[in-house]
Amino acid sequence: MASLLIFVTLLHLVILAVLFIATMEKFWWVWDDTESSDLWYNCRFDNETEGWFCATSDETEWLQAVQVLMVLSVVFSGISFLVFLGQLFTMSKGGLFYLTGVCQVFAGLNDFTASLIYTLHYKEILKDSRELSSGHFGFCFVLAWVCVPLLLCSGIVYIHLRKRE
Template sequence: MASLLIFITLLHLTILTVLFIATMEKFWWVWDNNARSDLWHNCRFDNETKDWLCDSSNETEWLHAVQVLMILAVIFSSISFLIFLAQLFTMSKGGLFYFTGVCQAFAGLNDFTAALIYTLHYKEILKGSRDLSSGHFGYCFILAWVCAPLLLCSGIMYIHLRKRE
C-alpha cells in the first residue's frame, strides 16, 4: 500500500509540475530560434542586447478562454492534491477518494478543452503576430496535450482507490 501511495503522489506532483510548465512557459508557438509565443506574451530575441523582448499577446476571446481553462486546470489539480492529502489522513478505512478524483478529472477536462481550443483557433489567437506558415506548435502545447489524458486517468484512478490500513 505504501508503494502505491508513493507512486500516486509522485504521479500527481509530476502531472501538476508539467501542467504548470505548460501554462507558464513561452513555447506554445515557435517561429524560429528568435521568436516564440505563449498564452501571455509574444517574445523575440534581440541580438544586440542578447535579451528576450516580450509584448502582451493580442487579446482575443479564444486566448482568454485558453488562459482561463489552463489556470483552472492548475487550480483544480492543486486542490485535488490537497484534498487527497487531507483525505489520506482523515478518511476512515475503506473510504474512496471520490472528491479527489472528480477534481482531478475536472482539471483534465479543463486542460483538454484549452488545448483543443488552441488547436482549432491558433490562427485567430496569433493573428497579427507573424507569418504562421513559418512557425509550428511548441513543446508547451504538446505538454498540455500530454497532461489531458494523464489528468483524466489519474482522476479515474483516484475514484477507484480505496483507503486501507
C-alpha cells in the same frame, strides 16, 4: 499499498509541475529560435542583450478562453492534491478518494478544452503575429496535450483508490 501511494503522489506532483510549465512557459507557438508566442506574451530574442524581449499578446476571446481554462486546470489539480492529502489523513479505513478524483478529472477536462480551442483557433489567436506558415506548435502546447490523458487517468485511479490501514 505504500508503494502505490507513493506512485500516485509522485504522479500527481509530476502532472501538476508539467501542467504549470505548459501554462506559464513561452513556447506555445514558435517561428524560429528567436521568436515565440505563448498564452500571455509574444517574445523575441534580442542578440545584443542576449535576452528575451516580450510584449503582451493581443487578447482575443479564444485566447482568453484558453488562458482561463489552463489556469483553472492548474488550480483544480492543485486543489485535488490538497484534498488528497486531507483525505489521506482524515478519511476512515475503506473510504474512496472520490472528491480527489473528480477534481483531477475536472482539471483534465479543462486542459482538454483549452488545448482543443488552441488547436482549432490558433489562427485567430495569433492573427496579428508573423506569418503562421513559417511557424509550428511549441513544446508547451505538446505538454498541455500530454497532461490531458495523465490527468484523466490519475483521476480515474483516485476514484478507484481505497484507503487501507
